[in-house]
Amino acid sequence: MNLKYITRDYEFELIKGKLDINITGVENDSRKIQKGNLFIAEKGFTVDGHDYIDKAIENGAAGVVVEKQVSIDEDITVIKVKNSIDALAKFSGIFHEEPWKNLQMIGITGTNGKTSITYFIKSILEENNKKVGIIGTIGAVIGDKNIKIDNTTPNALIIHDLLKKMADIETDTCIMEVSSHSLELKRVEYMDFQIGLFTNLTKDHLDYHETMEKYFNSKLKLFYKTDKANVINIDDDYGKKIVEIIGERVPLLTYGIREKSDIFASDIEFTLSKVRFNLNTPKGKINILLNVPGEFSVYNALAAAACAYAYEIPLEIIKKGLEAVEGIKGRFEVVPTNTDYTVIIDFAHTADGLDKVLTVIDQFAEGRKIVVFGAGGNRDKTKRPEMGETVGRHADLSIVTSDNPRYEDPEMIIEDVLVGTRKANGKYIKIVDRIEAIKYAIDNARPKDIILLAGKGHETYTLIKGKTYPCDERQIVLDYLHSKNN
Ligand SMILES: CC(=O)N[C@H]1[C@@H](OP(=O)(O)OP(=O)(O)OC[C@H]2O[C@@H](n3ccc(=O)[nH]c3=O)[C@H](O)[C@@H]2O)O[C@H](CO)[C@@H](O)[C@@H]1O[C@H](C)C(=O)N[C@@H](C)C(=O)N[C@H](CCC(=O)O)C(=O)O
Ligand SMILES: Nc1ncnc2c1ncn2[C@@H]1O[C@H](COP(=O)(O)OP(=O)(O)OP(=O)(O)O)[C@@H](O)[C@H]1O
Ligand SMILES: N[C@H](CCC[C@H](N)C(=O)O)C(=O)O
Numbered sequence: 001m002n003l004k005y006i007t008r009d010y011e012f013e014l015i016k017g018k019l020d021i022n023i024t025g026v027e028n029d030s031r032k033i034q035k036g037n038l039f040i041a042e043k044g045f046t047v048d049g050h051d052y053i054d055k056a057i058e059n060g061a062a063g064v065v066v067e068k069q070v071s072i073d074e075d076i077t078v079i080k081v082k083n084s085i086d087a088l089a090k091f092s093g094i095f096h097e098e099p100w101k102n103l104q105m106i107g108i109t110g111t112n113g114k115t116s117i118t119y120f121i122k123s124i125l126e127e128n129n130k131k132v133g134i135i136g137t138i139g140a141v142i143g144d145k146n147i148k149i150d151n152t153t154p155n156a157l158i159i160h161d162l163l164k165k166m167a168d169i170e171t172d173t174c175i176m177e178v179s180s181h182s183l184e185l186k187r188v189e190y191m192d193f194q195i196g197l198f199t200n201l202t203k204d205h206l207d208y209h210e211t212m213e214k215y216f217n218s219k220l221k222l223f224y225k226t227d228k229a230n231v232i233n234i235d236d237d238y239g240k241k242i243v244e245i246i247g248e249r250v251p252l253l254t255y256g257i258r259e260k261s262d263i264f265a266s267d268i269e270f271t272l273s274k275v276r277f278n279l280n281t282p283k284g285k286i287n288i289l290l291n292v293p294g295e296f297s298v299y300n301a302l303a304a305a306a307c308a309y310a311y312e313i314p315l316e317i318i319k320k321g322l323e324a325v326e327g328i329k330g331r332f333e334v335v336p337t338n339t340d341y342t343v344i345i346d347f348a349h350t351a352d353g354l355d356k357v358l359t360v361i362d363q364f365a366e367g368r369k370i371v372v373f374g375a376g377g378n379r380d381k382t383k384r385p386e387m388g389e390t391v392g393r394h395a396d397l398s399i400v401t402s403d404n405p406r407y408e409d410p411e412m413i414i415e416d417v418l419v420g421t422r423k424a425n426g427k428y429i430k431i432v433d434r435i436e437a438i439k440y441a442i443d444n445a446r447p448k449d450i451i452l453l454a455g456k457g458h459e460t461y462t463l464i465k466g467k468t469y470p471c472d473e474r475q476i477v478l479d480y481l482h483s484k485n486n
């Protein structure tokens with residue numbers, strides 16, 4: 001594609017070289033540059049891409065985009081922009097032919113529930129004979145391929161590449177988790193969505209956003225990018241705020257259980273593994289039996305149903321789609337232990353998520369509640385004591401351990417969590433090694449107890465000082481039980 005075409009309608013300064021050149025790809029990583037690519041140098045959180053320009057040229061870059069003054073001797077096109085991340089979003093979008101325009105885009109934002117809702121919507125749309133792609137925490141789904149990605153919402157370049165691949169195989173709809181980081185770091189800057197969906201907002205990621213207000217304002221951006229409908233959880237205080245601010249910019253669909261809303265649940269009945277409720281819409285109501293438990297799952301199902309309602313999908317199909325979801329990896333996943341106690345793996349990694357999941361367990365636990373959990377390193381520190389306190393309030397035994405310590409000292413993270421644990425006054429033990437912590441829980445379990453392994457969900461690894469170690473909790477539990485029985 002011609003560089004003149006890629007840069008049309010965009011403000012930049014031509015520092016040297018010609019604009020009329022052919023570009024074979026847009027890339028922000030010098031290590032991946034191929035002959036004829038346009039290298040976009042951006043300042044990251046760890047290193048500065050401007051320091052890798054020589055490497056990019058050595059690997060065959062035909063042009064370089066910078067946001068800083070740099071001196072480049074080679075005979076090459078160099079253009080300067082105000083903001084490289086913005087240019088990456090714009091240029092890679094054009095290079096990939098703005099693939100979001102050929103897809104029905106659904107963007108989901110909020111602190112908890114995004115991944116779960118994605119899979120509910122996918123199931124409904126597939127029941128409606130649509131071909132669906134996903135970009136989210138568990139990875140990307142394109143056709144029948146699962147692709148591992150490093151972020152919930154990856155950078156613009158990766159998103160556009162994934163969307164192009166979806167569009168190329170005639171995918172109808174892409175359901176995307178749109179994280180607050182992505183909205184702030186311009187990962188979805190030039191994209192539009194048909195539907196924007198809001199789940200809830202509770203404390204997380206304040207290491208990056210600093211205040212709840214800034215965190216909220218980043219989420220808010222999604223609802224200015226939609227053209228078909230905004231779907232909002234009206235029971236959440238921040239959901240109410242979005243409705244106040246955005247109003248009927250596009251058709252608004254609210255969902256909830258407590259406040260008056262367009263799509264709501266009534267007659268809810270819980271068990272430990274399922275929940276039954278009536279789904280009410282302006283076009284009638286239908287009874288739903290979900291194969292995942294808890295009030296939080298009712299919210300997630302309502303969100304998915306509201307989205308389907310916006311596409312005028314009949315209630316019978318919505319019901320079939322929701323009921324076809326047998327479970328979501330690492331979300332309230334019961335490990336098949338065949339023991340007289342229960343082991344559940346869940347991805348709760350915020351105080352709110354833990355509270356929601358433990359509330360479900362509270363309702364049905366006949367024995368003790370043992371919770372193995374920790375907090376991730378290089379992430380929001382303020383949520384740590386709150387997580388400790390929440391678990392301490394619900395659990396009969398808190399086993400405080402490591403999650404992904406990343407570059408932090410695991411002992412120090414645990415100390416932050418324990419500040420809250422001690423406040424709750426419950427029984428606790430600290431075991432730094434997560435595998436040992438899981439074994440301790442199993443060794444001490446009694447009949448009817450419920451062991452909750454919280455925080456890692458679908459993750460099958462642990463991140464320690466830049467290295468990845470295996471940590472598949474279901475396998476750890478089953479292997480340990482096997483070794484104990486032999
Ligand atoms: C803080 C953050 O968001 N970091 C993201 C960022 O990494 P970074 O800024 O450290 O990148 P860097 O290593 O400094 O590199 C800077 C530039 O130099 C280039 N480079 C680097 C080395 C080299 O040899 N050559 C070269 O050209 C890089 O390609 C890049 O363009 O860019 C990477 C590639 O796009 C991301 O994977 C990475 O996310 C990391 C893994 C991360 O943990 N991010 C979290 C905070 C995050 O974004 N989370 C949200 C929310 C999660 C949720 O709630 O679900 C998410 O959407 O994932
Ligand atoms: N609607 C909800 N409200 C509160 N907590 C929820 C809700 N749905 C799920 N949870 C809890 O939060 C955990 C994470 O859920 P899920 O993965 O769907 O959220 P997410 O928004 O995708 O998270 P992430 O930001 O990490 O991508 C679940 O394992 C469960 O414990
Ligand atoms: N999307 C969340 C996931 C947290 C998962 C937990 N296992 C951790 O590492 O803290 C984050 O990146 O903050």
Ligand SMILES: [Mg+2]
Pocket residue numbers: 114115116136137138152177
């Ligand atoms: Mg997610």
